[in-house]
Amino acid sequence: MKNKKHILIILLLFLTVNTFAYTEKNLLVKKADMESLKSMLIMNQKWVPYPKYNDRKGWDNLLGDSKADLIKDGEKYLNYEWQVVKATDYLEFERSGNRNIMESPYNNNNKATVALLMAELAEGKGRFIDQLINGVYQSCEMTSWALSAHLTAQHSKRILPDYTEQIIDLGSGNLSAVLAWTYYYFNNEFDKVDPAISKRLYRELKDRTLDPYMNEDRFWWMAFNLKPGGMVNNWNPWCNFNVLQTCMLLENDKDKLAKAVYRTMQSVDKFINYTHSDGGCEEGPSYWGHAAGKMYDYLQLLSNITDGQVSIFNEPIIRNMGEYISRSYVGDGWVVNFADASAKGGGDQQLIYRYGKAVNSTEMMQFAAYLEKQKPSKFKADIDIFRAFQTLLYRHELSSQKPVHITPDYTWYPETEFCYIKDKAGLFLATKGGYNNESHNHNDIGTFSLYINNMPVIIDAGVGTYTRQTFSSERYSIWTMQSNYHNLPIINGVPQAFGSQYKAKNIAFNPKSSTFSVDISKAYPETAQVKQWIRSYKLKNGTLVIDDIFDLSEATQNNQINFLTWGDINIDILGEVTISTNGQKAVLEYDKNNFTPAIETITLDDSRLSNVWGEKIYRVSLNAKNAVKKGKYSFVIKKK
Incomplete structure (x- = not known):
């Protein structure tokens, strides 16, 4: 009966994979x-569960030991010089791809506004009001609250803000919500100074956020014009959350x-x-x-x-x-x-x-x-x-x-096609199927990461600092996005390709044997000439076994199997790659008669990567000695 139950589970999993349909x-x-x-x-606003501005006891109770810190943080901005986001700061994104030049002064101003708002709520003496008004007016005088990287949503498709239209993006949504809370808490206090302040703020929030949201369907993140196969990612709840607050x-x-x-x-x-x-x-x-x-x-x-x-x-x-x-x-x-x-x-x-x-x-x-x-x-x-x-x-x-x-010992996402498996020896395997047009996609169908006692040994590098190239037609010129730099084969000299049509098929997960397998052949373009490439992972007792069973139409180049890793790597002993990372040791065993090993050192000059991995990581390439149309490769990674 138990075996029948497992067979039923596997059957159900087969039936649910590769379902990318919008439901x-x-x-x-x-x-x-x-x-x-x-x-x-x-x-x-009777739904608001926080104290009124003048409820000093309420704020004292809510803030507790954070009150003094918030006031101290706000005091740093009492003489803050509000920064102008220059036209050339926006244009820099078009010119060099750098988005930080625009975002840095913009974010500094927003940080000051938040600090002043929270300090005034904490203290309640009006000491921060004037400077908060300065921040409000600084924001109201901006042509747009959207980030330079997102202004291609304008009809002009250019980066310089167009005063004739307003774009709702992550940046403008965030600032709208902050200024809406500022209006809610301080409109009466602003009126004591000059009613024009609140009137101006209300109008800007209406013109920049409320009216565009109600009158426009064209913002892609709204998904009102979603086409079959279209993507809806974090922008949708994030922007809607900010609009709803406003x-x-x-x-x-x-x-x-x-x-x-x-x-x-x-x-x-x-x-x-x-x-x-x-x-x-x-x-x-x-x-x-x-x-x-x-x-x-x-x-x-x-x-x-x-x-x-x-x-x-x-x-x-x-x-x-x-x-x-x-x-x-x-x-x-x-x-x-x-x-x-x-x-x-x-x-x-x-x-x-x-x-x-x-x-x-x-x-x-x-x-x-x-x-x-x-x-x-x-x-x-x-x-x-x-x-x-x-x-x-x-x-x-x-x-x-x-x-x-x-x-649990395993977590299986049959529709998203992620699979996590743990064993009692301290190994954690993460692998995936999917398709090569997921949100924030990397061409990585069939890849895996392996951890020993929580430490990554076979790794996924991640992504570097975002630039114009990151979300453009040049995305896959970046090495971190390519299957070449994931734990995958290069077949006939050809890596995986980008597009929804490049996807996993025939995925199977067997929880009883802790085995995950996937045919990754459809992740490669026709030039790879691959009819079938079934990669399977089996995790048990401190050992991961990886099998590649393949069938090619033609064998024009020797295949290359890549593994990304870090730490101390040694390939001196043929048939073994030893990996030592922060106290964890592993050995990758391969057939020395079939493969020649090579190591590529990847210097990490991007802080977003080096802050995680240090100065460098490595790509271990096992290069097949012969070009064959059919065969099976086996690799074993053991905890030492």
Whole structure:
């Protein structure tokens, strides 16, 4: 009976793979139509769970020991010189691809605004009001709040802001939310100085955010014009979350508010529809906080303004999306980092706790407590004011949770096609299928990472600092994006190709034998002349066995099997590659009669990579001695 159960599991897994179809779940709009939503809305900002500005006792209680630090941080900006984002700062993105030249002064101003806002809420004496007004006016005088890297959404397709149109992107959304909270808390105080201040701020928020959102369908992240095979990523919940805050804090006409809230529900449904029911985040753990995490923030706001009547926290997909962050955490700060994710992280423990509480996930709440124990958090407000306020509300609850990180021996995402397997010897295998047009895609179908006692041994490098090239037609000229620099074969001298048509097929996962296999032949273009290439991974008792069974139409070049690694590498003994990384040792065994080893040293001159791996990593290439049409390669990685 037990064997039959496993056979059934495998059959079901076969039937669910390679399902990249967009599924019309529409969980939000099924909860309420426009008319019923009107009756649910809590009007006039009575949904806000934080103290009023003049409630000094309320703020003292909420801030606790953070009050003095917030005031001290705000004092640093009492004489701050507000920075001008120059026209040439924007143009630099077109000229060199550098986005930081524009973003640095912009972010510095936003940081000052947040610090002054929080300091005034903490102290309540009006000492920070004038400088906060300066920050408000500085923002209002900008032509656009959008980032230079995103201004190609303008009709002109150029980078210099066009005063005739407003773009809602991640940057403008973040600033809109900050300024909406500023308006909510200080419009009366501003009026004491001059009513023109609040009037101007309200108009700018309406013109830059509320009106474009209600009147435009063309922003790609809204997904209202989504085409078959189209992508919906973290931009959708992130931007909708910021728009919803702005609406909830400014709009007091019930009909208008209902239309706006319902429109965000329709849009966020597109993101949930796009996400597979298994909850996997194809963008990787680094983006979880911006994808599932922002969706959670959005859902919390929606629940707040409808008094819990529009809530989907009990839906399995929402819980699965949350628990992905726990399952993808290997240990000691290392995570599974497919796509553009970094190999280091773990997530915001306060956010993970709140999300876990909302979906009733003990795993997430205990994982949050585990992260807190490893590295205690200190409250600090940033551009995401809502998260800062929510952290203040819930941060003391975290201490009541048991700080443990317990996950199953395997986690299988049959639709997203990620597979994590652990063994009792301390090995953790992460591998994937998928397709080569995922959000933040790398050409990496069939790749894997291997960890020993939480330490990465066979690695995924991640991604370097974002430039113009990163999200352009030049993306795959960057080495980190190429299958050549993932743990994959180069077949007949040809790497994997970019595009939705390049995908995994015939995926199988057997939990009983801890085996994952995938045919990666369709990830390569026709020039690779590959009919079949089945890669399988089997993890057991401190050993990973990798088999490549292949069938080529022609064998024009010798195949090359690549492994990315770091630490101390030695290939002097034929048939073995020894790897020593931060106290963990492994040996990669190969057939010395079939392969010649070579090492390429990759110098990391990008801080986003070197901060994770150090000055260099290595590509170990096992070069086949013969070009053959059919065959089987076997590799064994053992813990030493």
